[in-house]
Amino acid sequence: MRIPRAAPALIALFAGSALGAQTLHPSASASLVWARVRSQKSAGTDYLSGPAFLGQGTLAMRRLQLTVTYMQGTVNQDGPLGASRNLVEGTVQLGFRPLDWLTLETGPHARAYSSTGATERWAFWELRARAETAFVGSAVRGYAELWRVVAANVNVPESFGHGQGGEVGMILRLARAPLAARVGYRIDHAVLGGGTRLETVDGVVVGVGLSGLP
Amino acid sequence: MRGGRHLAGLCMMALALAAVPSALRAQSSDSLFATGLRAYKNLEFDLAAWLLRRDLAQLSATAPAATRAAGLAYLGAAELFRGKRDSAAAVFRRLVLVDPRYRPDRLVFPPEVTTLFDGVRLQTKTVTVDVPRDTTVVPGTGSFDIWVIASSFQTTEVTLRYTDGAPFRALYTGPIGDSLKVQWDGLDASGVPPPVNRVVLRVASRAPTGELGGIVQVPLDLRVVRPDTLPWPPPLTAAQLLPERAKSGAATRSLLGGLFLSGAVAALPAVVGGTDTRSGPRMAVAGTIGLAGLFGYMLHRPGRPLAANMRANQTLRETWQRRVATATAENARRRRDVRLAIRAGEPTAIQPRGP
Numbered sequence: 001m002r003i004p005r006a007a008p009a010l011i012a013l014f015a016g017s018a019l020g021a022q023t024l025h026p027s028a029s030a031s032l033v034w035a036r037v038r039s040q041k042s043a044g045t046d047y048l049s050g051p052a053f054l055g056q057g058t059l060a061m062r063r064l065q066l067t068v069t070y071m072q073g074t075v076n077q078d079g080p081l082g083a084s085r086n087l088v089e090g091t092v093q094l095g096f097r098p099l100d101w102l103t104l105e106t107g108p109h110a111r112a113y114s115s116t117g118a119t120e121r122w123a124f125w126e127l128r129a130r131a132e133t134a135f136v137g138s139a140v141r142g143y144a145e146l147w148r149v150v151a152a153n154v155n156v157p158e159s160f161g162h163g164q165g166g167e168v169g170m171i172l173r174l175a176r177a178p179l180a181a182r183v184g185y186r187i188d189h190a191v192l193g194g195g196t197r198l199e200t201v202d203g204v205v206v207g208v209g210l211s212g213l214p
Numbered sequence: 215m216r217g218g219r220h221l222a223g224l225c226m227m228a229l230a231l232a233a234v235p236s237a238l239r240a241q242s243s244d245s246l247f248a249t250g251l252r253a254y255k256n257l258e259f260d261l262a263a264w265l266l267r268r269d270l271a272q273l274s275a276t277a278p279a280a281t282r283a284a285g286l287a288y289l290g291a292a293e294l295f296r297g298k299r300d301s302a303a304a305v306f307r308r309l310v311l312v313d314p315r316y317r318p319d320r321l322v323f324p325p326e327v328t329t330l331f332d333g334v335r336l337q338t339k340t341v342t343v344d345v346p347r348d349t350t351v352v353p354g355t356g357s358f359d360i361w362v363i364a365s366s367f368q369t370t371e372v373t374l375r376y377t378d379g380a381p382f383r384a385l386y387t388g389p390i391g392d393s394l395k396v397q398w399d400g401l402d403a404s405g406v407p408p409p410v411n412r413v414v415l416r417v418a419s420r421a422p423t424g425e426l427g428g429i430v431q432v433p434l435d436l437r438v439v440r441p442d443t444l445p446w447p448p449p450l451t452a453a454q455l456l457p458e459r460a461k462s463g464a465a466t467r468s469l470l471g472g473l474f475l476s477g478a479v480a481a482l483p484a485v486v487g488g489t490d491t492r493s494g495p496r497m498a499v500a501g502t503i504g505l506a507g508l509f510g511y512m513l514h515r516p517g518r519p520l521a522a523n524m525r526a527n528q529t530l531r532e533t534w535q536r537r538v539a540t541a542t543a544e545n546a547r548r549r550r551d552v553r554l555a556i557r558a559g560e561p562t563a564i565q566p567r568g569p
Contacts, residue, residue: 034495036492036495038488040490133471135467135468135470135471135472135475135507135510136467136468136471136472136506136507136509136510136513136514137464137468137510137513137514140506140510142471142472142474142475142503144475144478146485146486164486164487165486166482166485166486167482168475168478168479168482168499168503169475169479169499169503170475170502170503170506172506183499183502183503184479184499185479185482185495185496185499185500187482187483187486187488188486188488189483189486189487189488191487198488200488202483202488202492202496203495204495204496204498204499
């Protein structure tokens with residue numbers, strides 16, 4: 001009896017998938033980020049760095065796209081007595097592509113630093129603009145992305161002032177294969193407490209991607 | 215007694231004609247011939263001869279030869295039976311000239327008539343020419359058939375002449391018994407298609423003694439027909455050919471794109487406000503992108519031969535050359551395929567003396 005009840009739902013799910021496959025264009029990538037965190041406070045400046053894994057997935061339909069990223073890694077304080085922190089970051093961006101080379105996105109961006117004692121949680125709402133076009137034949141595409149924080153919620157003593165960031169890089173697409181290689185540089189900068197605290201996260205991104213997933 | 219009856223009939227006919235001249239003038243040639251034939255069959259040869267001469271006089275020159283020949287045959291026979299052998303021979307000579315193929319029916323005419331006719335025919339040297347009215351021949355390999363029918367054994371000269379009488383091509387000179395087919399291959403004496411559009415076929419009959427018996431001429435209108443040649447395929451235009459050398463656009467784009475992105479990577483911290491960052495990894499990324507741009511410039515450098523485009527263009531050119539060769543061969547074949555259209559006019563006979 002339970003199987004017949006579930007059948008219409010399953011049929012609807014598969015039918016929806018088949019219909020969506022005609023217009024949805026998924027892609028995914030996995031990257032290694034050498035992240036560096038610079039936290040400048042009135043008491044001093046902390047420098048932390050370390051590798052992180054960055055996963056990204058995109059689902060595009062015509063001129064709309066949904067992008068989800070997740071980054072996790074461990075950054076260690078520079079110096080022999082440095083403590084380590086776990087860095088976890090994620091974004092969900094809904095984008096619209098008014099031109100073939102331009103994408104406008106908006107969505108939440110969350111970041112957390114967790115150490116033994118406490119966890120700093122940063123939550124932003126961002127506006128992003130991304131330009132991407134081929135510059136070496138059709139195989140190599142360059143991209144530049146800038147974003148601005150329009151709202152934020154952080155659990156640190158300093159009040160949030162403003163924040164912005166950007167990423168520039170290139171994507172090499174292999175001919176006759178859905179594979180792509182990516183190299184880029186990204187930076188995220190936030191100002192808190194009227195300039196008493198500056199928080200900067202930057203890093204080099206090297207990764208591979210897969211587009212046209214079934 | 216018999217002659218008196220004929221004379222009385224003739225007088226009665228003359229009186230009747232004088233009484234009703236308009237009615238007789240209205241009488242058709244057919245009825246004159248029929249009346250003459252009836253008179254001949256009634257052995258009224260004077261009346262028959264008078265009626266048949268009148269019938270022949272009314273026949274136009276374009277009347278069918280068979281019609282004139284029948285009238286002449288009965289007239290000759292009537293003259294013979296009137297005792298005028300010379301006059302009968304003259305009529306028969308005229309008959310032979312009109313139709314050399316004519317032979318009197320031996321079931322209708324008695325032997326004395328046919329004997330006299332045969333004697334005259336053997337002495338009269340004339341021919342008739344039978345050619346197709348409209349025909350087309352391939353010069354050199356084809357043939358224009360000319361049938362020459364002779365009244366009797368004779369020597370014949372068949373020539374083609376220009377309209378001014380100058381010789382164009384000699385076709386045959388020699389004896390002819392009954393008939394002869396002479397062929398013309400459509401070429402002039404030098405072996406090329408005729409440069410004029412009209413010649414005259416001239417057949418001259420001569421007696422064995424060399425005496426000219428008569429000449430028959432047929433004008434021939436000539437027209438050299440050449441089929442249209444194929445137009446050459448249009449030459450390839452620049453729009454159909456792909457560029458065989460790389461232009462500067464892709465190379466410039468690679469170089470400038472690499473430089474711009476490298477600069478953007480280097481300047482990104484300053485743009486977003488994070489100035490105190492390590493420059494080493496950032497410069498490595500900027501250098502990588504710059505090298506990619508430089509590599510792209512080298513890959514797409516201006517003037518670089520584009521092998522794929524050159525192969526595609528070569529295929530296009532070869533296809534065009536094959537089409538040109540095909541058209542050239544077809545045109546050469548068509549130029550060789552010359553035909554000569556011949557239209558024969560009405561034959562005219564020239565006799566050295568009258569009947």
